[in-house]
Amino acid sequence: MSQRVVVTGLGVVGRLGFHWRDFWKALLAGESAVVPWQPGAISDFPVRYAAPVDDAAFTAAFAGLVESLPPMERRSRFGAMAAYAAMHDAGLIDKDLRLGVAVGSGIPERDTADMLLAMTDAGPSWDAFYARRAQLNPALRGGNDQLAAVIARQFKARGPVQNFSTACAGAAHAIGSSFRMIRNGEINCMIAGGADSVLSPMTITGLHLLGAPSVNEDLGDKLCRPFDEARSGFIAAEGGAFVVLESLDHARTRNATIYGEVLGFGSSMDAYRVTAPHPEGRGAAQSMENALRDAGIAPGDIDYINAHGTSTPLNDPAETMAIKHVFAAGDHYRKLAVSATKSQIGHWIAAAGAPEFIATLLAARDGIAPPTLNLENPDPACDLDYVPLQARPMKIGAALSNSFGFGGLNASLIVKPYIKEDAHEYHG
Template identity: 40%
Template structure:
């Protein structure tokens, strides 16, 4: 299965070329929140020091037009708008004309951890302040998590497999794995896949503040996401979408399509441990990576690079590093590892899609993006791998893993290879 089209909107950029340039330059897309007033967003509980967050990874300057007309856009939540615009870019780049394809052989599987959160909030506000008879007729259609995959299928006439995966922060990765399975099993020839999320909302921010998961580096947002750094203090809430077009290799080759990478395998496990915290020894994450390598038919020593989950949390960064060492042993010292989230923050259910785009570009162009803000590596906690600190690196990578781990203990690792 190969990747023939890429699309994204995210805190760094509104398209793939600008996203790639931003990643290689080590730019940060994190900034103070402008979508709503954050003055009240602090938690005071038994302490004189409030837990306060006023920044995030917003998609800046986004308008759905001209991809989506104004009237249609009003009927879509922001997360669906992101998905449709990113899918438009990916399909256009793939060179596919779905009007000439068998629609029942083309499908769409997307991931979203939450779905239309802004619409939930607006609907509830209307209900409480104005009553049920003032609710809009598109409320349900806008807020349901499958709105993105449904609208993409309508837009391109995709009548094949169409589902939505919701496994928190591993949603997009699981969606890609399911799309590959659909093609492998003969259910489809082409799949549009990835994920979308738009949870930078009052409820989203407030909820993550309540569980004390976020960085509080309000005075320096661009330096807030700092995976494996001693001074990391939580992840950065972000939004956006990352979409891939997947198809069978011989089919793509026959039509002379641009091929970025091959999706060679995947691993899917659960920690069965805690609803938010990863297993401290990383055993679930480790097994997901083992399964992905096995499914790809690789040897462990073949893996060159890992695009890590790398969220910038105290527990998560240590657990993922332990998992890498558990799987790869001595080879872990030779692996290159970096975190896309250091620049764009954590896009929750969309993360695996946006990071898959980065992996495909790394394989195609022979360059690995850095982990920025890594100034004081937390070696004492065991974070002693090669995390490509602060500067992009030219590297001919042939075999790559992309890790996504979600609340609930969901683990997914994707294996991408060069053609």
């Protein structure tokens, strides 16, 4: 018999706070993490706004813990502390249990000075790079699985350890895979989520060359505006977020606090273009349909969707079309509340699915949908109810969170409020 899967721990590290309660309070209050920004010592860089973590506040929030970390990339430090926060929130620090780890991560951070080690008189050479590897910043010598390994060692994890490098869907894939392993009885407890930072000069330059981040200066810190006519690209951000997932029986045995229940997970591939979604949202639709099928519920059972909602010209109408397709029966798409928390926190890239999953879970728990900020003039091609500007109290029986990454990599997760007396069994 399939195991019910619940969430018992939450951890968030980002510009809006270092505890999930602060993060959630800021979302509901309509606060924005977007601030004026330039990468490193570079001035007059075309990308002028981002959502960076406040370094001093981060160090103060985790005083004594950050200092104990081994040399790590910036994103991995955020992720390690978010994982610790989630485990602490779940009451599992220093507990002897068989724990699994699943992490969504992106391309390892590299600074210009480090990459220049590859240069010779004849041009770039990997042989030269590896010969000079000792000169690398020690925090940058690991691969993109560094965070998963650090978390596993930190908590003496004896279960499966996974790393997902599936672009902006990475953290959602990590959570979805963990959910399925617990549901199938392979393990009782997983720490899952992701961390990322794309604010290094090399990474943000690469994204800028792709035309992904907004360079519009006219709107100031309000330029992240999913589904709005004036949207012009995403706002790069950084942070880490993790959740503790457990089988219901395991959580009940230890009398854990339960924030909500995971019902289903779906994924798909657009197989269209590396940097553009299918214009009709076919992959996105398939991902949502797969999640609904996995959960064993009908489209009409969903009340709220936390959209991928990147504020890019291509994603927002494609996601709108996908939602209309999946929720067409009885024109249910007209009854849905859909909001984009990226309008507040920016785009965490590989980690994006984790804070958005937490926001979706808390929306279902508390019966309130967070807003889509800066939505003042909706694009005619984006004609759903996007909960503009202010949070909205509403009954949420089930909610869906979307994460769609570069290359057409899609993931969707479905959650519901935890009801102690609910005897529903899942056979996905």
